[in-house]
Amino acid sequence: MMQVTHEHALVLRVKEKQHEIFCDVCRRMIVGSAYECEQRKCEFSIHRSCFKFPREIEHPFHTQHPLTFLDDDSEKLECSACGRTGWGFIYRCSDSECQFNLDFVCAALRTTTTKDYQISNDQVLLTHPHPLIVCDKNEKYSPVLCSACDLPMQDLIYVCFECKCLLHESCTQNFPEEIEHPFHPQHPLVLFRQAPYRTPTFRCNACRRGSRGFTYNCSQCNFDLDVHCSKLMPITEPDHDHEEHLSHPHPLFHCNKQTNFRFHCNACIEPFDLEDSICVCLQCRNLLHKSCAELPQKIQHPFHPLHPLTLRKTSKRIPCRACRNFTSGFAYGCFSCRFQVHTTCGWPIPPFINSECHPQHPLAFFNIEAQRLFCDSCQKQCTSTTGFFTCVECNFNLHVHCFPKLPPTIKHESHLHPLNLITNSPIKDHPDEEFHCSVCEEKRDISHPTYYYCAECHYIAHVHCVVSEVVHLLEEEWSLACKLGDTKLDTPTNVLKENTTDEMVRDISGSSLIELDDAEIEEVETETEGFRTEVEVEEAKLETLKTELKAQEAKVMMLKTKLKAL
Known part of the structure; x- marks a missing residue:
């Protein structure tokens, strides 16, 4: 076994999830204890589990030669299994002619010993054009993301060396190289296994979800559909086809839910049931339940009688005043008061009473x-x-x-x-x-x-x-x-209907909705950054005091040694 070497000393620290720091070895987010560089500006961090690893391994993906750890960040290398590229921390075939590489995550994969996979694998081979290696779930670096849909793989992992992909079983189908789609009738959409942009990520024009997976792309319009949204097809009945909804300010496509459709509603963050139709708004880039598409854009709510509440994207930094939880999705909010309630808490407006047990308010x-509310009577x-x-x-x-x-x-x-x-x-x-x-x-x-x-x-x-x-x-x-x-x-039902094509339309669209939240987030982040700076200053003082303490302890030891000599 060998240890990761770095030009500066590494210190073991505990990281919280909100820090969003990624391991320089396995490229996954760090939560919990991890080693990081003591130099603040260096930003080198690794999982504790990634700190030690074998120098040389033998792997079933490449039985011809052993694979040797390559600690050289001067060359950008591509993993032969998943196709992702990076500098350093990769295993490479000891025979330079092979040009075979495995990153740390793919090196941890092992072929499955499960007997039941063989039947399903035979079926998969009929649709996928290349041979597949079936591996068990990677427990060490879980979750491993599917190269096609960019979602976690919780079961068997299918590896294709021809495509350089790790796939769900449901994603091993032979995707057509080009499609015509009603969401973008102007031009055909071409399949790319990696987004054709400077970075390997893209944002789907249907669901707004960022992805590193496969995309159906129109290069002329910079239009992208991920592999799941590309399967959504509008219902052909005239009363459903591309109609202008009474409440939602933009045209909607009404689509039937597909099997294995893994995305949730962008408004309530609840999954779509099999019998649900999915409302797709290309202008907002949202997937919505029909009931969520019918949410009023502006309401007068008894929880906040001072100002109207406008439907908008949730600010993750402000808790819902009803359930006290932080979440994503849509919410009814007052921008001036930093007040918001989730759509599921705010609409329909619940019945309320005045009672002797709490005479101050309804x-x-x-x-x-x-999860954050407890009964004042039984404390549960x-x-x-x-x-x-x-x-x-x-x-x-x-x-x-x-x-x-x-x-x-x-x-x-x-x-x-x-x-x-x-x-x-x-x-x-x-x-x-x-x-x-x-x-x-x-x-x-x-x-x-x-x-x-x-x-x-x-x-x-x-x-x-x-x-x-x-x-x-x-x-x-x-x-x-x-x-x-x-x-x-x-039980009030005050729905404000004025200005439905002016300010409220901008609030629910993809632009103003996000811009207003960004302004709020920027304000909080500025304040947070100030706190972080103060913490760093105090930590620097603490490190100085520790250094001085060590120097004093060294002097004490020296004096004790002299006393013993006398």
Whole structure:
């Protein structure tokens, strides 16, 4: 085994994911402990696992000769397996005539020992024009990205030395060299296994996703489609074909979802179901659910009554005020106040009430996953399975089953008889049986024993399993109380429709939407950079103090040696 050598000393440090530092050996992002150059301006970093490696290996991809580690960054070399190029940190055939190279990631691949792959591999060979070597998942450098679609490979990896590609099984098909596509009818699209630009990356004109994979490209228009979006074909019915949508400001292509289509909706970041149609906006470069394409462009929201909220790309630096999570996708935001709520949290606007348990502000009812919200009564996490009431301004939250004024009796479709509310009285179903809910058949948490119960049938239900009827009765009660001036229920649907072709169109388009977020991000990053500079100054002071301390310790050792000599 040998170690990585570097012109400066390497220091072991812990790196967080947000630093986005990549290993100079395997080219993958560094998270956790890693070695980096002590010289700040050098920016040399490597994984701890990449620090030691064998000088010479024998590999099944090239059985003729051993492969020797080449520690020379003067020449840019191409990996014979994946086709990617780089300087240094590569294994090369000891026979110079072979010109065979493997980077560190491909050198870690091993042919599979799984017997089941042979049937599927025979089928693949019928469509792929070249021989394939089938390898097991690379555990050390996972995830390995497919050369065609640029997505992680979680199962077997197919290696083609003719194409110099690592492929999913679904991507081993013989891609046509040229296609005609409705998304770009002006010119044919030509297949490139690497983007024909100065850098090996491109951005798909359909989904906006950056990729290093295969692209169908029009060189005249700089138009690109990745291999997944190239399979999307518009529905041919006249009422769906390239229509101008009532809410979305641009024309949309309505396409059927393809099998193995791995991308998600750009608005809500949820995957497309097989029965979903995919709305493609080439002007925004977005893939959308039909429901997300129908989102209003501007709304007046009770969570932020001071200003209207505009649909825009999420700023990843600002959390959603409803669920407190950071995410990507679209959000409703107020630019001047740095306020935003995710589309799934902000629309449709949830019902909200004034209640005695939190008289300061209204409580909204949510049925979403909120990892950062905890119930103020039981101190447990608020989840989409239980439902909860929340005050966005105060971050006050209550599970539905922890709400102090639940209806005493409900009638739910899951049972013939009325269900009565029981509290602080855990009921065991039958002797020697576990506690469980009769609706979902999941275990009940006896530490918070609030349920609806039919004594005649011994039928027991979680409050959240019958929440639709609970909320319905609460709405009726609150509506009555509203008339009496006691409690208020409101479900506003204020959609602002003015200026639909002016400022709001620019907000949802690919330009202004991103520019406004970039301005916000630039402001935060400037502030962050200032903090980083301060940290670096303090770390430099700390290093100086450490050096002085070592010098003092050396003097002490010298004095001790002299004393012993005396």
